[in-house]
Amino acid sequence: MARSDTRYREAYNQILTYCETLPVAAPIPSETRLSEIAGVSRTVIRRCLTRMQELGLISWQGRDKSLLRAPQSGDRIALPRSSADKGDLEQRFLDWVLRFDVPANTPLSIAELSRNFDVPQHDLREFLAGLSRFGLVSRRPKGGWMLLGFTKDFAIELSDFRSVLELNAVAQVAEAPVGHPVWAALAKVRADHLTLKTAMETDYHEFSKLDEQFHLAINSVVKNRFIAEFQKVISLIFHYHYMWDKTAEKERNAAAIDEHLAIIDALEARDADAARAAAQRHLRTSKTTLLSSLRHHDLG
Amino acid sequence: MARSDTRYREAYNQILTYCETLPVAAPIPSETRLSEIAGVSRTVIRRCLTRMQELGLISWQGRDKSLLRAPQSGDRIALPRSSADKGDLEQRFLDWVLRFDVPANTPLSIAELSRNFDVPQHDLREFLAGLSRFGLVSRRPKGGWMLLGFTKDFAIELSDFRSVLELNAVAQVAEAPVGHPVWAALAKVRADHLTLKTAMETDYHEFSKLDEQFHLAINSVVKNRFIAEFQKVISLIFHYHYMWDKTAEKERNAAAIDEHLAIIDALEARDADAARAAAQRHLRTSKTTLLSSLRHHDLG
DNA sequence: TATTTGTTCATTATCATAAAAAACATTTGA
DNA sequence: TCAAATGTTTTTTATGATAATGAACAAATA
Structure with missing residues (x-):
């Protein structure tokens, strides 16, 4: 068969909603106007009008269209159960x-x-x-x-690529002007890290969120569609692997907090070299963690 | 309708080719064996056998199959005109x-x-x-x-991203061991550059190839599927833009040759910082060129 | 003459379905 | 007897056909 008429159904209901705002006997706008209201082509609008005419909702002859009675809920058309969200x-x-x-x-x-x-x-x-x-x-x-993924090679290459992107981001942060929003964001991140550090014994699993927050802040300075697209996938993969790999989680997270803080320190001191070195240390740890989590999977 | 039977047709001809190597009256291998030969499923093989039986090429009863006569060119099946290559x-x-x-x-x-x-x-x-x-x-x-492309923003972001990747590649080349094939490649690139430089007045349009060769050599040290995928697109875009933008081509290419040579010099001296600086200069020139070629398009 | 509608043509999204693959059951013969 | 082959059924994929939609053009209106 052919494509679904969901567009028509949605447009029809939308036009009905619009007509509810009109008094009975009011003239109905032009087809072009209606198509703008519903965001569909005139073809669809004409189909809607035809149905409205058949239901006795409107009179329609040439360009004379007017509302005969107020639309009721029974006039609406059923929507097919929409399948799950595609963007998700x-x-x-x-x-x-x-x-x-x-x-x-x-x-x-x-x-x-x-x-x-x-x-x-x-x-x-x-x-x-x-x-x-x-x-x-x-x-x-x-x-x-x-x-294809997630082999060891895949993880290594992904980590390396991530390093390239993140080191670039760190370098750009170090050169960001004083008023740049990244500084406020990093101050917040630092505070949250310190807070978690005091409650580490019990809340160490909260770190996952902080990690995301930290890397998001760093990467927010890079305005680049290519990098952004990759970061989305990369962060998802790292994020999930950390979530499911529970070995030595507390120690791992404690170490990561210190690494994050070291990066922030260097950045706030505008010491690009130190920041780079600190970031490199952190990324190396991340890589090791990702690889070891894969090793566990292989064995299990 | 449904999917095409190209697979069957190709498999059929392939099986015929195989049968040509057999003497008349020879037994024909099992369906599984034939499916391995042709690289298709048994379903397809059985379809082939059915046709071969109908044509009187083979006798086929249960698991007893044998060749009745040598296949001739007329026994072959016509292939539908294959549409253009998809990979291309x-x-x-x-x-x-x-x-x-x-x-x-x-x-x-x-x-x-x-x-x-x-x-x-x-x-x-x-x-x-x-x-x-x-x-x-x-x-x-x-x-x-x-x-969506190629707006100014797109070009800027593409250039920036390219810079990130290439600077990373240059850094890796600088650390490549003495025996690494990249050094031989770079030596060749240097020689070709010098050769072109002497014939610049007439052959300046040959530079496009050298440019590709140079960047390919540099990036060959980076073994990373993500970077490789992007490099493909990036180099295509840069390559084409240079090809079509003819303004001041000779001067542009002459300058680029010197920039390439400067990078090679620094690399061969294992001076990572100098190489990075030289690469940065070159990438900045490239970016400017890409942007100005866009500007010409906007005007024309 | 600028809108609006009527009409035609082109394009897209979607589905039904033949082709192909895969899974399973049965037979065969060493 | 059991591994390998064939027979049969089920599942999946690729792809043409086509209704739904969009877009362009022509005619009509006011």
Whole structure:
């Protein structure tokens, strides 16, 4: 069959809502005007008008259209149960991969994913095509898709790439002018880190959020669509791995807090070299953690 | 309708080719074995065998299959005219965008592109979905796609990102061990640069190739799938823009040669700081050139 | 002459479905 | 008997056809 008429249904209800604001017998705006109101083409509007005429809601002859009676809830048209949000797909997909430890080189079934995520097959294909640009999935020779990550090589390369991006960000922060919002953000981050440090014994698992907050602040100075796109994926992957890897979590987090603070210290002192060195130390730790979390998976 | 049977047709011909190596009356291998030979599933193989039986090429009963006569060219099955190569699409698309100066914010018609590039609509959608990860295209609110690049902002961000990647590469080259192949490559690049320099008056347009060669050599030390993926797109874009922007080409190229040589000098001296500084100078020139070529387009 | 509607044409999103793959069950013969 | 082959069923994928939508143009109105 052909495409769904969801657009028409939504437009129809929207036009009804608009008509509710009109008094009975009021003239109805032009088709072009209505199409602007509903954000659809005139074709759809004419379909709406036809139905309204059939229901006796309006009179319509040439360019004379007027409301015959106030629309009622029964006049509305049912919307097909909307499938799950498409924009959310990335998060849910990575969540699935990491939470269930989907191993590298797993064949991905579009049909199955489509069912599980409640998303049309072609949307999934589009999504996977996007991920293949990040080297996370690829097409298989006999058709279908395959999950490539998370091998050791993948983790190493991802970490290295992240380092390149973050060191660049740190360098830019060090050169940010005094009034730049990043300084306020970092001051807040520092305070939150110190607060958590005093309550470390009990709240150490809260660190995950702080980590995100810290890296977000640092990277906020970099206004670059390419970097931003990658950061999204990178931070998701690191974030999830930290979440699920529970070995020595408290010690790990305590160390990370100190590393973060060292970076902030150097930045606030406008010491670019020291900041770079501190960031390098921190990124090396991160890399080690990510790799060891993979090793656990391999063994388990 | 449904998917094409190209796979079957190709497999069939391939099996025929295999059978040509067999003597008449020879037994034919198992279905599983044949499926390995042709690289398809048993379903396809059985379809092939059925046809071969119908043509009287083989006898087939249960697991007894044997060749009745040598296959002839007339036994082969016609292949549908294969549409243009899919892997080549990226190059051709960028070529089209840059060669015809498709302006930013142009709506892209899948139908039209599909005709022009001789590629199924589905494949184009997948391709564009991939590009949207690079911020080159995006989906439009009312459906369809739109070309976003090449605005000034896009060029700036692309250049900046390229700088981040290349400076990282240069730093890694500076630390490469003596026996690393990059040194031989750079020596060759240096020699080629010097050769061109002497013939600059007439052959200055040959520089484009050298530029590619130079940046390829530098980036070859970076083994990283993410960076590699981006470099592909970046180098294509820079490459094409240089090709089409003819203003002051000779002077531009002469200056670039000296900049390249300065970088190589510093690298061979293992002076990382000097190499970084030289690379930064060169990248700044590149950025300026890219931006000015955009400005010309805006005016023309 | 600027809007509005009527009409036609082009494009997109979506689905049904044949082709292909994969999984499972049965048979065969050493 | 059991591994390998075939027979059968189920699942998945790729892809053309097509209704829904958008867009362009022509005619009409006021």
